[in-house]
Amino acid sequence: MDISVPSRFACLKIEDDDFRPASSHHAKKKQEKVETKKPNSAAKEASKSSWTATRKKGNTTEKPKTATTVKKPKHKQKGEFEKNWEEWQKKDDEFVNDVFEEQMQNAIMQSKLEFEQQKKTVKSESEQNQGKKKKGKTMSWDQFVDNKEANIKEQDKSKDNEKNFFDDVVQTVKKEITREKIEENRKKRQEKFDEVVGLAQLQEKLEEERQRNINLEKQLKEARKEISVVKKRNTTLCSMLSQGEMKDKAEVLLELERLTVVKEELTEEVAKLYKLLEQERSSKTAATTNEPHLKHNKDKNKK
Structure with missing residues (x-):
């Protein structure tokens, strides 16, 4: 890496x-x-x-050392x-x-x-310029001592400022690092918060889907019960219809037998009547043939 x-x-x-x-x-x-x-x-x-x-x-x-060592379980590795x-x-x-x-x-x-x-x-340039201008003036011992003391004080102040400067540098660096760490922690927390929110939303969706599945299972059970009831009704209706058809067929067959018997009786009666009719016809023809002989005999008897 x-x-x-x-x-x-x-x-x-x-x-x-x-x-x-x-x-x-x-x-x-x-x-x-x-x-x-x-x-x-x-x-x-x-x-x-x-x-x-x-x-x-x-x-x-x-x-490679880990590769050459004795094989361990994968979860340990x-x-x-x-x-x-x-x-x-x-x-x-x-x-x-x-x-x-x-x-x-x-x-x-x-x-x-x-x-x-x-x-x-800048200071040295300004001092040089001022020194060039003030070359003609002489400096007394007291002024020299005062300038020396002022320089020593300035050096002490500069040292203190340097110490404070280093402390300020360390503090600013620490503040910058802590600020970056806080920002990283905030981002990590935000990511975790987003993950938690996403998990909560997924759990809610999962609960909704489970509730839907439960409702659908209930509806399916009710539909199966209704289908079983309808099947029972259909079976009873089919049995009733089949029984009714059998009864109707039996009645029709009985009626047919009765009608055949009636038919046979009627055919016999028709045959008898036909015979009687033929007999009557034959008797009528015989009578018609005998009428002129009878009339002739009657006429003879009258004379």
Whole structure:
């Protein structure tokens, strides 16, 4: 995992070499302090970079070792990996915070020193101009002592200001780091809050879906009961209809038998009547044939 920590004040311009006033001895001392601090900070950064490189190498070397060791359960390996990952993240955060704090201190120091050097150069130029104007005037011993005491007081004040300045630098850096930490914590809390809200919404939806499923199951049970009742009714109706049809068929068959008997009786009667009719016809024909003989016999008898 590569960590690139760019300086937030890399854009600031370092102009220590341009502002070196030859007149003020105090400015030279401050410049020497800054120059001594720069290699220290560079050494610190080099040591930290070497530490990160060794840590990366150690991490890269640790990975194949775990691969060559005896096989463990997957959940144990995952737990160890998560612990190592959390430790690496903590170390990376600490390293980033340390580097950021050091860079902030260096940048604020440089800006402050540049500002003071500019002030001193302006003062020295103004003093030189005033000295050129006041060359003709002589200075008494009392004035010299007073100027020396004033310079000592100014030096003491500058030292106190430097101490206060360093304290202010540390406090500002700490405030900046705490502000960033508070912002990160706020973002994490916001993410957790969003997750909690999302979980609550999902739980509400899940409860609604469960209630819907319960209602649908109830409706399905009721529909099944109604269907079973309808099936029973249909079976009873079918049985009733089948029984009615059987009864109707039996009645029809009985009626048919009765009608066939009546038909046979009627056919017999018709045959008898036909015979009687034929007999009557034959008797009538015989009578008609005998009538002229009878009339002739009657006429003979009259004569």
